[in-house]
Amino acid sequence: MRMSKIVRTATDILYPFIIIFGFYIILHGHLTPGGGFQGGAVVATGTALVLVAYSWKELPGLVSKNLLWFQESGGLLLFIGAGLAAMIIGFPFFYNWLAGSGSIFGTPVAFGPNPGDLNTGGFLPIMNIAVGVEVWGGLVMVLLYLLSALEREERA
Amino acid sequence: MKQIIALITILVFAGSLLMIVTNFQFGVPIKSDMDDYFLKFGQVQTGTNNQCTSVTFDFRGFDTLGESTVLFTAVMGVALMFRRFIRGEDDADE
Numbered sequence: 001m002r003m004s005k006i007v008r009t010a011t012d013i014l015y016p017f018i019i020i021f022g023f024y025i026i027l028h029g030h031l032t033p034g035g036g037f038q039g040g041a042v043v044a045t046g047t048a049l050v051l052v053a054y055s056w057k058e059l060p061g062l063v064s065k066n067l068l069w070f071q072e073s074g075g076l077l078l079f080i081g082a083g084l085a086a087m088i089i090g091f092p093f094f095y096n097w098l099a100g101s102g103s104i105f106g107t108p109v110a111f112g113p114n115p116g117d118l119n120t121g122g123f124l125p126i127m128n129i130a131v132g133v134e135v136w137g138g139l140v141m142v143l144l145y146l147l148s149a150l151e152r153e154e155r156a
Numbered sequence: 157m158k159q160i161i162a163l164i165t166i167l168v169f170a171g172s173l174l175m176i177v178t179n180f181q182f183g184v185p186i187k188s189d190m191d192d193y194f195l196k197f198g199q200v201q202t203g204t205n206n207q208c209t210s211v212t213f214d215f216r217g218f219d220t221l222g223e224s225t226v227l228f229t230a231v232m233g234v235a236l237m238f239r240r241f242i243r244g245e246d247d248a249d250e
Contacts, residue, residue, distance in 0.1 A: 030204040035212070037223075076228050083217065094217035099203035109203045111196075116205040124204055124213050127220070134224055138231040145238040 002055045011053035018046030026132035030121035036128040040135025047140045056147045065144060068137045075134025082123050082130065098122035 002008065025032075025039030047063060056063075086095040099122030100108040107120045118125075185191070194211060202210040212220055 030206050030209050032206065033208070035206075035209050072228060072231060076224050079221065079224055083221070094214070094221075096202055096214050099201065105203075107203070109199055109205065111200050114205065120203040120205075121209075122203050122214075124202060124209060127213050127217075128209070131220065131224055135227065138227050141231050142234045145234050149238045 002058070003053050007053050011049050015046045015050050018049065019043050022046060022132075022136075026128055027125065028118070029128035029132075030124045031116040031118070036131025037135055039128070040132035041139065043132070043136045044139035044143075047136070048143050051140070051143060051147065056144060056151075063140060063144070065141070068141045068144065071133050071137030072141060075130045075132070075137060078130035079127055079134070082126050085123075096122040096124070098126075099124075 022039045022041075022043030022045075025034035025042055026036055027039075029035035029039065051063065083094045086097050087093055089097060091097050098104070098106050099120075100106060101122075102108075105119060105121050105123065105125050107117055109117075109120050194207060194215065198207050198210045198215070199205065202214045204210040204214075
């Protein structure tokens with residue numbers, strides 16, 4: 001069930017750039033348009049391109065269901081955990097206690113237009129990464145299950 | 157007969173939508189206290205230059221939590237549905 005050599009060669013050239021672009025959107029979610037959902041969808045698209053161009057059975061190490069399940073649940077747990085961490089310290093649920101604190105992601109931001117710094121945003125970048133990883137795992141997971149069902153349909 | 161009813165329904169809905177669009181003046185909201193607050197304090201309070209992200213992930217973090225849960229539930233539903241198919245044939249995939 002693999003596609004032609006043209007498609008596979010184009011996929012080999014394109015998919016690193018698509019995935020890197022997706023990670024860029026995830027990591028710069030608090031500075032540029034985009035965020036966790038959009039970037040995760042882009043990374044999932046890059047992975048889906050590989051899955052469709054090659055057969056989904058030929059990629060045992062790169063994309064496995066256990067790893068995707070781990071991504072899916074780990075992303076959601078990291079998201080909730082980031083919200084609960086504020087409660088442990090003594091703030092309300094989902095309080096952005098990292099913003100402006102001076103530690104990681106804690107550089108204060110001045111009011112008004114400025115070019116922006118990657119090391120800002122409190123726990124918004126952490127949440128962006130969590131949601132991005134979750135969306136990535138979830139969408140590839142759906143595609144993997146649908147492809148395996150398609151395989152079964154062809155065999156029957 | 158059916159087509160005439162459908163046409164009338166479409167015309168009524170399109171007319172009401174157009175009425176709403178023409179009666180409202182865009183760019184001049186009636187109440188803008190919330191927007192002004194986000195624009196004025198959002199950048200300093202959340203440390204983000206992108207105000208859309210500061211609203212979706214910080215001020216309305218619960219909404220995003222629900223969204224993530226919806227996605228998780230959707231993936232879980234797909235997995236459960238197709239796992240039954242796969243298990244009937246062979247257990248090699250799981």
